[in-house]
Amino acid sequence: MTxxxxxxxxxxxxxxxxxxxxxxxxxxxxxxxxxxxxxxxxCTDKRVNMTTPAIFAQYPDVEALSRATFDDLFPLIKSISxxxxxxxxxxxxxxxxxxxxxxEIPSTVPELVKLPGVGRKTANVITSVVYQQPNMAVDTHVFxxxxxxxxxxxxxxxxxxxxxxxxxxxxxxxxxxxxxLILHGRYICLARSPKCGECGLRPVCxxxxxxxxxxx
Ligand code: SF4
Numbered sequence: 001m002t003x004x005x006x007x008x009x010x011x012x013x014x015x016x017x018x019x020x021x022x023x024x025x026x027x028x029x030x031x032x033x034x035x036x037x038x039x040x041x042x043c044t045d046k047r048v049n050m051t052t053p054a055i056f057a058q059y060p061d062v063e064a065l066s067r068a069t070f071d072d073l074f075p076l077i078k079s080i081s082x083x084x085x086x087x088x089x090x091x092x093x094x095x096x097x098x099x100x101x102x103x104e105i106p107s108t109v110p111e112l113v114k115l116p117g118v119g120r121k122t123a124n125v126i127t128s129v130v131y132q133q134p135n136m137a138v139d140t141h142v143f144x145x146x147x148x149x150x151x152x153x154x155x156x157x158x159x160x161x162x163x164x165x166x167x168x169x170x171x172x173x174x175x176x177x178x179x180x181l182i183l184h185g186r187y188i189c190l191a192r193s194p195k196c197g198e199c200g201l202r203p204v205c206x207x208x209x210x211x212x213x214x215x216x
Contacts, residue, residue, distance in 0.1 A: 010151065011177070023179060034093070051077065058072075062105065068090075077090075145189045
């Protein structure tokens with residue numbers, strides 16, 4: 001099977017089984033999504049969704065957040081991972097958006113990565129989800145699932161995974177493909193015990209082929 005055929009199978013499978021895949025983070029506007037994605041580093045979307053309503057009630061927009069103090073914001077974030085850093089990042093992000101971007105959440109990856117707490121993955125999520133740009137955010141799920149399926153070959157870094165995926169996924173499907181791979185990794189292709197018995201991608205999965213060969 002060629003790589004092109006493998007991609008075609010995977011895309012066709014997800015188009016039939018997850019035609020409406022989207023982020024599980026709850027948000028109403030770019031500001032809220034940016035806050036949620038910054039908070040989601042090393043944390044589950046479920047936990048973030050439990051945390052953000054109180055933050056958005058107290059800080060309804062980026063201007064309000066830019067005026068927050070560490071001691072005001074920290075109690076709202078303390079139940080999630082890395083609360084110290086995330087509190088600093090959120091306030092720093094809001095202040096930079098106000099000072100350098102006229103209060104508008106930037107819409108390009110090079111601008112977004114200037115903000116505290118925003119790396120390439122977060123910038124790709126924002127530009128893809130909010131602005132529908134063909135950018136592939138690679139998190140641990142996308143990295144693992146792509147490698148197991150054989151969509152990537154010897155990718156050592158998220159950037160290599162991103163570049164290999166973008167070679168084969170049609171531009172108009174990059175946005176949804178990100179969610180397909182994340183959700184598949186979150187619910188089926190689990191890190192420690194992938195549920196291969198429930199997975200419709202077995203016919204093309206390199207990892208599964210190895211399991212069968214070795215009798216595991
Ligand atoms: S067959 Fe197994 S390893 Fe392959 S994608 Fe499906 S769950 Fe993951």
